[in-house]
Amino acid sequence: MTVRRHPLADRASLSGVRKKIRADLSKAGADASLSFDCLVAVTEACTNALVHGHRTEDPPPEILWEIDGHSARFYVQDYSTQEWSKTSHPSRDAEAELEERIGGFGLDLMRGLMDEVDIQIGPDGTTVCLVKQLVEAEAI
Amino acid sequence: MELGIDVSKVDSHAVVSVSGEIDVYTAPKLREKLIELVSEGTYDVIVDLEKVDFLDSTGLGVLVGALKRVKAHDGSLALVCTQDKILKIFKITGLTKVFPIHASVDAAAGS
Numbered sequence: 001m002t003v004r005r006h007p008l009a010d011r012a013s014l015s016g017v018r019k020k021i022r023a024d025l026s027k028a029g030a031d032a033s034l035s036f037d038c039l040v041a042v043t044e045a046c047t048n049a050l051v052h053g054h055r056t057e058d059p060p061p062e063i064l065w066e067i068d069g070h071s072a073r074f075y076v077q078d079y080s081t082q083e084w085s086k087t088s089h090p091s092r093d094a095e096a097e098l099e100e101r102i103g104g105f106g107l108d109l110m111r112g113l114m115d116e117v118d119i120q121i122g123p124d125g126t127t128v129c130l131v132k133q134l135v136e137a138e139a140i
Numbered sequence: 141m142e143l144g145i146d147v148s149k150v151d152s153h154a155v156v157s158v159s160g161e162i163d164v165y166t167a168p169k170l171r172e173k174l175i176e177l178v179s180e181g182t183y184d185v186i187v188d189l190e191k192v193d194f195l196d197s198t199g200l201g202v203l204v205g206a207l208k209r210v211k212a213h214d215g216s217l218a219l220v221c222t223q224d225k226i227l228k229i230f231k232i233t234g235l236t237k238v239f240p241i242h243a244s245v246d247a248a249a250g251s
Contacts, residue, residue, distance in 0.1 A: 011163075011164045011165040012165050014163055014164065014165060015161055015163070015165070018161075018194070032225075033224070033225060036194075036225045037228075039194065040194070040195075040196055040229065043163055043164075043194075043196045044196060044197055047163070047164045047196065047197075047198060050164070051164065105197035105200050105201070105233040105235075106196075106197040108197075108232060108233050108234075109196070109197055109229065109232055109233065112232035112233075113228075113232065
């Protein structure tokens, strides 16, 4: 199993974090499609931590990932007590409503791309846990 | 990875060809280019995503914002994308109902 922890210094660091995760997923045998799903979901959580969950007086958010041949687990932690955006689509039928929701698609993507999404908001910050199975359940 | 943006003309459309990764760090560059086009009077825009390796919700927000801007001038914004991984992002968010998505620039320009 690969376990790594990485600080999220700023928005510019996200590409490098994705590169490291992609390499670990590839090493674990994840195909390109599964890897892409993980990278988008992780980026959403990291972006939220950097944009909404980080003030200059807070320690920087960080990401920890655990990847083996069966699954990939990602934990994105910020240390802010600010409210984490939990918005989701109230309706996918209202075109006008969709167009109004600029930038509000992050949680939908995390839920749509990962097998498990858990958001824990506590007094010391927010932890987002994302899980993706890398092999079919019956093959485990 | 750097975000590449190239603008060309096909008929009356501005074709914005994007390459690389669109995320919270790079998306402002695309937003600025799309705003610039509209402010110059270009209201029919095609965004070619065929060379995009990565797209997240910030990128989607930029595209939705651009759609609103061109529609305010009775314009149009179409996308070119055949990559399954990128199309999946639009499907999950319901944006396939908002954007016309074509397989080629020619198809987008002719629609």
